[in-house]
Amino acid sequence: MSSEWFAFLVAVAVFAAGLIGLLLQRVLPEQHTTGGSRDLIAAVVGLLTLLCAVVTGLLIWTAYGVYSGQNTQIQSLAAKVMQLDLALSDYGPEANPARAQLRDALAKTIDQVWGANESDSNFAANTFASALQNLREREKVLRDLHPSTDEQKQALTAALSASDALSQARMQMSFGLSAPVSYPLLLVVIGWVVALFWGFGLTARATFTSVIALGIGAVAVASAVMLILELSTPYSGQFRASPEPLEQALAVMGKE
Template sequence: MSPLLVSAFVLACTFGATLLAVLAARLLPTGHLTGASKETIHAIMGIMALLAAVVLGLLIYSAKTSFDTKDTEFRHASAKVVLLDRVLAHYGPDAGPARGHLREAVQRKLAALNPKALPADHGSEATFVAIEAIQDEIRGFQPTTDAQRWLKDRALAVSSDIAEARWFLLDDLDSTMPMPFLVVLVFWLALIFFSHGLFAPPNVTVLSLMLFCAVSLSAAIYLMLEMNNSLEGPISISTEPLGRALERLGR
């Protein structure tokens, strides 16, 4: 389910619970909504609201941290690609085929991540397979000088770093929130809105304010899910570093 649909569902549940509470307040006996009942319900819901706020805050923080980590990994992997190309360039003409294969691998990755940036079909070979093939080529180098031996070892080390960069190699890295966890969180929020709706005056001002609060909560959950879904949507990791790296390859 897309983050937008989930946030719309959260909005419907929370504000729907408010409207249901307003209706229930008219049907319940008057004694059920006395001052003592109001104090008790608000005290219990205060604890529930605090718990929900802490959980939602931690989820947003976790999603933002995960998003930043993925972005950093992607930028580092892109920089390593340029570094590997320069090391191979210094090795000499024998590294020409490996440099060409590296450029092809980067083109395939960029086309997979951002078809608009590079819509051409560059083959279906997985990027990690291409990196392993480049490593095999590097291992086959026959250095004749100490400088070439050092460059060969350096190229193998850098290519190993790229091979370990999960963000550069894999597409399916997005975090997913377990659905039962999300259902429980939405239930808490709906219950909180329901409890306040029981005692809220059914006028336009109050209902409008509660609607804005419901929209704010659904927007927070939308942001959290969007940051977890870091490959698509308006909040996604930029492929610009990889595009800039591709422009520098082969120079």
């Protein structure tokens, strides 16, 4: 189910809970919604408001951390690619095949990640497998190099180190997408919000203004849920991580 549909269903459920509360407020005997009963309902509503605010904020922060972390990893990956390319450049013309292989692998990675439109769970699995494959291919190409000078030996050592760091960065990108948001916790919070709006309905008069306020609140809750879902899927959601650092690295590779 897409995040848009999920958020829409949340809005419907929350709004319906508020309307049910308004209906019960008119149907139930007065002693159930006035006096001590009203004070108790207000206290529970206050507790639920606090819980929803804290946990929803935590979920949004966690989802943003996933999004921000992937952008940081992309920048780190671009820097490590450039570091490896420069090390191969220092090695000399003998390393040109390795530089070409690195450039092709980067172009393929950009196309796979931002052109496939696959889910982030599939992206994580494919990224991990692709990182291992690229590591094996780079190691084979690098081990075929036979340095004859001290400068080439130093450059090859730096290239091997940069290659390991590059593969580690790719794997960290996939690990960062494993269960980014606790969906059971998200469902619990949605349950709290449904109960909260039900309580709002019980303590309010059934007027046009009350219905509009419930609708606005339901839309706000749905937008928060959608924000959590979208930020936690930085390669398939509306808020996509930018490939610009990798594209900039690709544009200058092989020119030194």
